[in-house]
Structures are given as structure tokens and as C-alpha cells.
Amino acid sequence: MNNKIPNFVKTNQFGLLILVIVFICIFSFSTDGFTSRFNIYALSRVVALDIMIGLAMMVVILTGGLNLSLGALGVSAAMFGGWCMESMGIPISITIILVLAFGSFLGWINGFVTVRTGVHSFIVTLATMSIYFGFMTLLTEAEAFRKLPEAFTDFGSLKLFNKYISPLLIISVMTCFVLYYIFKYTDIGRKLIAAGANPDAAELSGISVDRMFIYCHMLSGFLAALAGIMLTARIGAAIPSMAGHLGFDWLLPAFLAPVLGGTLLSGGKVTVFGTMLGAILVTLINNGLYLIDVGEFWVRFFLGIILLGAVLLDRAREYFTVKNSIVS
């Protein structure tokens, strides 16, 4: 802890960065087409979404809670957006604002119920997950919105930087910087972290912990809605099943990214760039597994193994850091 250089080396982000580089090397040597323009572009579109989903989960993990309704919420918001654009003919920019407000509102419901009942957010969001998804299916009659404005869908298939990168990735990276700024340098961001780290102490120092927790849930809803819009732009349609049944397909990337990134599940710690690296790693591995042809049905199995390996490694790293610091 005394030296300046090893401090960064000891962090989770550094380990992740190494892993990302190692996996890039492995996949580029062992598979054809990993570094092709097409594959990198495809990767950038997927990474963009995984980062956003990871961030949406991260801000709730900050409170020591969870948001199981993430996928259902994101899809509901996206379907709402599709309805606004296709059925109501509302312009794109206003639709996006409405969708983000809608997502924040659904997040507010999660936060409000959690804070008022004092029940773990797991059970609250388990309930709201099925409520949101149920209402969404009921109202849309499980029909997709496929006639979205061209300007909107074109944005999703736009190619930047010599056709290597999707603009969606830029949105996600910018969101990372904004969140980093909020958590690092603003009053409200510090209060959010304080409330998550030690609710009692925060309450005593005059922070309304309940309100902070509701803000975290709203932010999560906001980011999930943003992810929903991005996914809609990417596939060019708003489809009720685009995140799987009850939005469950989002759940693994949502937890993988922050947990790999070093966010503590007990709350009180956020690692924005760790989450970003975590999402990149997950997408890389996912993509690589397809390219080295393990068979699409085994991909899930390996993702589970990787999550398990990651948390175990993290625990080992923690153990050795503690041991080292005691020795020195």
C-alpha cells in the first residue's frame, strides 16, 4: 500500500484489463475472423448493451440490493417507446425523453416499495418483474412494433470509425464517464455512496437514506430504459421477447459485469470502469466461445463457469491482499 505503482496493479480493474488482453490474444490467434471488421463491429454493438445493463444493475447493487426486474423494465420501456413512435407518431427525440422518464418512474416504484416495506429489494423486484412484464405483454398483446421511423433504426445500424464501431458503444462509454463524474465529484453522487456504504452513519450525518435508495432505483430504471432503446435501435424493432421470458436474458450479463468489475454485493462501492471492463470481458468470451465453436448450447454453461471462476478469483485476490497487508 506504500508504493504508488502496485496500488493500481492490485486493483480489480488491472486484473480485468490483463484478462481482456489475454482473451483478445487467444481468440485472435486461435480463430479466424475474430479481428475482422464485421466481428469487431458486431462486438461493439453487443458490448454497448452489456455495459449499459451492467451499469443499471451496479447502481442498485450500490444500495446493497438487487434489481431482478431490470430486463422486464427495459423491455417495457422499449415497448412503450415503440408504441409512442409507431402508434402515436411522436417524434424520436421526445419519445426518447418519455421512455427515459417512464423507465425512471418504474424504477421509482421499485425503490419506493423497497424503502417503505423494508423488505429486501430482491423480493420486491421479483414481484414487479412479473407485474411489469405481465402488463407489457397484456397491453401489447405480445405484438412487436416493427414500423419504427427510419432515422431511428438507421442510427442503430450506423458504422463509425472506418466502419469498425457502432455509435451505440459511444453512448455507453459516455454514460460511463458521466456516471464516474457523478459518483466521484458531485455532492449527490457521494451521498449515494455514503448511503449504500453505511446507512446508519449516513442517516446520522443528515443524508436521507431512503431518498438516496429511491434515487438509485430510479437511476437503474433510467439506465435500463436507455438499454431498452439501444436494443430497439439495434434490432430495428421493439419486440416483447427481445430480452427473453420476463427479461431473464439480461440477468446474467447484468450481474456478471459489476461483479467481475469488483462491485461489492454488500453495497457501498461502485466501480464504473470495472463494470465496463467486466462487460467487455463477458462479451469477448461469449463471442469467442461461438467462434471456437463450442456449440451454442454449451455457451451458457461456460458463462456460468466463468461467473463462478470470477467470484472465486476475486475472493482469492481479497484473501491474499489481506494476508500481504498483515505481513507487511
Add this chain to the structure above:
Amino acid sequence: MSALLKKDWFGLGLVLIFGSILISLFKPAFISPFNLYVLMLSVSLMLVVAMSQMIIIAIGQMNLSVGAIGGLVAISFTGLMEVYSMSILPAVLIGLLIGLACGFINGYITVKTGISAFIITLATLYIFKGMNLGITEAQPFYEIPEAVKFFGNAKIFGPIPYLVIIPIIITILMWILMNRTSLGRYMLAYGNNVQSSELIGISSTKIVIYAHVISGLLAAIGGMLVVCRLQLGTPNIGDSWLLPSFAAPVIGGAILAGGKVDVIATAFGVILVSIISQALVIFKIDPFFVQIFLGFMILLAVFINRYREYREERRTKVFSDE
């Protein structure tokens, strides 16, 4: 009488009785033998799943992989019989063994690493489900012995299906475990307060592993019962278990922080959920509403439990003031 009123299951029981009478007054079809038969089948299956989750809630953790274990066991059970033409009994035993192993993995990793069971079981959920899909390549097994089909669909007498036998035995055994054995009481003590339970000499390793092994076994039984009922082994068995598995214990008044579960109330929770789902079908309400309703039921149960706690707190406060 007042002691009875305080029980979690008492209020639920009243709701059940009055609810059933009310529904059957409006729709006599509700108490038709066929409907009762369908109701009992759905209660039987969910009862096992709910117990599998309840025992983990008792120790203050959660098990996301219940459905994945059920699915893996279901396809192994049918696969062994179809592909390796194994007879029923060894296939059942191997199925139970797989459930036991899955539960052991969950419990062992959770307790040895100290990482939240939520994350561990999320990872194993994907591992078990991935194995399931990898083995089956998303194709169901159709060749099921006649005896298994018979067990899943025959009736003992009247509308009572054979399928209820095992869940009833399990419920009784669970009640004995949680109320009359030291292991069950230790589990509740552990769920209530990990530190103090360790101080009085309860081994966390043993408790957590036992709870997860029992959970895995019950999930395995649930998976095999679904196979009997459906007469085929599809890879998506267990996919929809997560919500109901938590709904019943929560409606039954379990505290998710651990240390308090009520087997009878959980069973009543299962029956309540089944009756409501059934009633919504009878009243020709959109099936998607069932899901929304289940969500609202959980929230309602959470609010009621919270209110009762609050009243309890106030009462004890009044007494201590005197």
C-alpha cells in the same frame, strides 16, 4: 384462540376457505371433480418446489438454481430411461443423486467462500441449465415407461390423483424437520443470526450444506414429478419455477432475512396461489393476468407482514413502558 390467531397459517387458512366458497358460489364449475383434480395436480407440483426454496429461505439465503436443478434432473431421468433403457427405480435414484450433488455444490461453494448464495446459485443456474441444453440440444425426450405416465395421471379415487402422495409426505417430513428436529431448529437459528448460532456451537458448514442438499433433492423430486405429469422430459422444465417458489413462502410469512419459516403457511401459500390462478382461468381472464396477479400478491403479502411486524413492535413497546 389468541395463540391460534397469531399463527401465520391461520389467517391464510381463513382466506382460503372463504375464497373457495365465494368462487364456487359464483362459478359452480370450480368444485367440479375435474377442476379439483387439476387444482390438486398443480398444488402437488408447486408444493415440492416451494419447500425446496423455503428451506434455503430458512437459513437466510436464496436459491436461484431450483428450477435449473429440476430441469437437469428431469431430462436426466427421462434420458436414462429412453437412451440407456434403464428401468424406473435406478433412474429415479440417479435423478435424486444428481439433485443431491447439485445441492451439495451450491452449499459447499457458498459456505466455503462466504460469497452470497445469490451469486453462487446464479452461476450454477447457468451451469446446470447449460448442461441441460448441451445434453438435450433443446430436444425433448418422449419415450416414457407406462408406469411413469400412469403415476402422473391416474386417480386414487374420486378426483384425487396419485401425484399428491409424494408432496404430502414431503410436507409432513418438512414439518417434522423444521419443528421437531434439532437440525431444523439449528437451521432457523443459523438463519436468524449467523454469529450467535456459531457461538453456541452450531457448525455453519454442516447447516448450509444440509439445507442446500435438501433443497437440491426436493428440486429433483419436483423435476421428476413434472415428468410424470407431462409424460415427457422437455429441457424447459423448471424455467418458470422462480417466481412461484418465492411467492408461496413469502405469502406464507417467511422472513427473507432468514430464521422464520412456517411449513403449513407455505403449503397454504401454494394452495392460495393455485386457487387464484385457477379462478382467473375459470372467470376467463387473460392468462397473462395470472402473472401480474402473482406479483401483486407478493407485494400485498410483504405489506401485510410489514404491518403485522409494526403492530407487534408497538404492542411490545406499550408493555415495556408499563
